[in-house]
């Protein structure tokens with residue numbers, strides 16, 4: 174989306190839908206010890222304790238109160254709560270508790286997330302609690318082959334000795350092997366369209382995590398498809414292409430209800446939970462979710478909120494000096510985990526290579542961007558989680574929601590283009606009530622625009638970080654003309670061997686433009 178469009182979308186706050194005008198303010202809610210949480214299943218309590226959790230965070234307490242007990246889940250839930258405030262468990266815990274009370278194996282909860290790594294992270298949370306109450310969690314994210322995924326999701330019938338399972342025989346009972354499915358939209362659609370025995374017929378809970386991101390892209394119309402498949406089944410609403418393909422004895426009949434508040438809606442209805450740190454307030458987007466008496470939960474009065482213990486800092490330098498400032502910062506934190514954000518995939522790749530040229534700085538940096546294939550990305554992320562890599566250089570597309578323990582610093586090497594981008598980047602640190610710092614490197618001409626952005630995110634303080642002149646000088650000593658020539662040569666080789674055609678052309682153009690300082694600055698300022 175272009176900047177103008179995004180800005181316009183952000184301004185649409187003026188046309189907030191009525192139900193968003195009187196939210197539940199989560200900042201007035203206290204944390205709650207597990208011992209005092211009403212109705213908590215003792216087996217879930219034990220599982221939470223094994224995860225190291227002794228109390229619930231405010232957003233988790235608020236959602237719990239609206240979902241557990243009499244009248245629970247009567248309304249759809251919309252949560253706008255800061256990064257790292259624990260939104261995943263806020264939906265995972267009540268869903269698991271409720272499903273545990275009726276132990277019948279069929280797909281009853283679906284959680285949709287925009288990326289594979291994020292979906293796997295959320296699956297880990299469900300996996301930590303669901304088995305304690307006998308529930309099974311599956312994933313449809315494209316991590317394994319489609320056949321591997323199908324065998325994990327669908328239970329094939331036990332046949333008499335000598336009789337083989339025939340996948341085309343519709344008379345055989347195919348049942349779901351999972352109660353809860355965590356999916357990305359693409360793989361979800363593959364299973365809806367092609368997997369025999371995969372059905373949303375029994376679905377009771379739909380979670381759309383990172384809602385604003387998921388609503389921005391249609392992903393093969395996954396949302397209208399899911400909503401259509403969970404409509405009333407007594408009025409012929411299922412289009413033939415989507416006839417559910419489960420042939421087990423178990424049936425869920427959704428009827429057009431005439432009960433108060435449900436007129437014209439199917440009952441039992443699909444309960445929806447939508448969550449983000451930057452939940453859209455755009456009515457034309459929200460309407461796609463077809464929410465039922467939505468209950469809005471937010472933190473504080475402002476639209477966006479940064480984590481409480483996040484410290485924002487800025488560094489102002491000439492564009493060509495950004496690498497020097499960056500290395501000075503990284504050297505001063507030896508061993509601390511850090512994520513560096515850049516403006517594009519190409520920039521991410523180049524900056525990562527550049528950091529690795531500063532060999533004596535001992536910085537182990539890896540790239541995490543849409544320019545890498547999924548398996549490489551997941552491998553780098555795993556190494557970063559384990560602490561084998563200290564620095565992850567990342568583009569924006571994939572880092573939303575990412576939860577990596579021990580990230581104490583985030584650096585905006587390129588200024589974030591939008592307030593939302595700043596929130597999600599900065600939110601990779603200062604999670605779960607921990608302290609963290611977000612540094613932004615700025616050139617003089619960016620200072621005013623950055624101040625405006627800070628106002629939007631509700632930050633009233635972002636002092637200049639006093640970087641030590643001695644450390645800058647020592648790095649400048651490395652950053653000599655001979656270093657530049659050698660780095661330039663290495664970058665050229667790498668770019669020519671790896672970059673797409675466009676990148677190679679840009680580099681050749683730079684190489685023709687004269688002295689090495691100009692060339693290097695161009696290359697680094699592009700990064």
Ligand SMILES: Nc1ncnc2c1ncn2[C@@H]1O[C@H](COP(=O)(O)OP(=O)(O)OP(=O)(O)O)[C@@H](O)[C@H]1O
Pocket residue numbers: 225226227228229230233254255256257258259260261262449450573574575576600604605
């Ligand atoms: N009750 C709790 N006690 C201690 N730690 C918790 C609790 N709930 C969640 N956490 C931890 O807090 C961290 C952040 O949780 P989570 O990823 O759900 O945040 P989030 O609000 O979804 O963030 P984002 O908006 O960035 O996706 C995780 O590491 C999680 O393990």
